[in-house]
Amino acid sequence: MSDDDPDTLPEVDCDDDNVPLRQLRTINWIVANCTTPANWFHIMRRQVALPFRKPLVLLTPKTGLRHPLARSNFCDMIEGTEFQRIIPDYGPASQSPDDVCKLVFCSGKVYFDLFKARAERRQECKVALVRVEQICPFPYDLVREQILFYRESELIWAQEEHKNQGAWYYVHPRFKTAMTPDYDEG
Template structure:
């Protein structure tokens, strides 16, 4: 494991652009890269049943919301797309704010090749919702710049794809826990403030 990995390292080595059109399974039949902090390995909600890994099961490229938001999709005001550990921060905050029916959270488990087909279904499922990409990384170090144009292509540029996350920075982390938690709370406030992008539209 690399202690200061960030997604740009994968992108720079061919994780985007022309590499998306290659038939990589023919070249490397077993390729799966998972980046996760140790805290997620111990997280009680980040566990799978063995039933999820039996013969006949498969990797889920996208994991849709399965809660109250998915039951009444026309009433959903915002869809948060994310990948990785930030999902657990988002679900905890959504529950605390009692916004399970207003905000859907969709996990993008496979970023490359990009799951255009599945994300198109997700966007169409919530016709009245804003689309927001959430990431814990700084804006210039996470997947926002990679995801935004692809997600907009998926929806034929019908609406903006907003951003909820840390501001751009040169360093991958602040090095200060208090500042880190303040930045995380700002991310969550943006993600769940339904008026956050009102003046930007």
């Protein structure tokens, strides 16, 4: 999918806080799976505003057009807001991370199915759902931040497709790299 090395973390320079922009420069294309209108708006705006050109592949399905959970407020699109490479869980799980037993990363419309299933089983405090909105370049820093926040939980990648389809073979080595204990963020 990309020419980046899944076993190498992006270099973090204390003087340069724009690691995502450096990542965008070094990869050969951008792949995203947006679940909110605001994020779709921001990635399109970012694509136009980039000082260089890279192909953008958006995997947003039509089911997100009318899904009740796929909504954004206008305040999510005003000046000062930007594209979110991941969208963390802002629900009850984030209030008590030590009680979370499963940290589920996903991308795209499967989030809505997982959200509904979690609510039906009343597991909002036990299962945290994190949406990976930008698949390539992989958001190592933000994924690691979530893994450290829910330190005691089991890490899961969920996707609709079979294991040999979808993003699994792309994200799996990158999750392993993001979890390396010697990764220092500056």
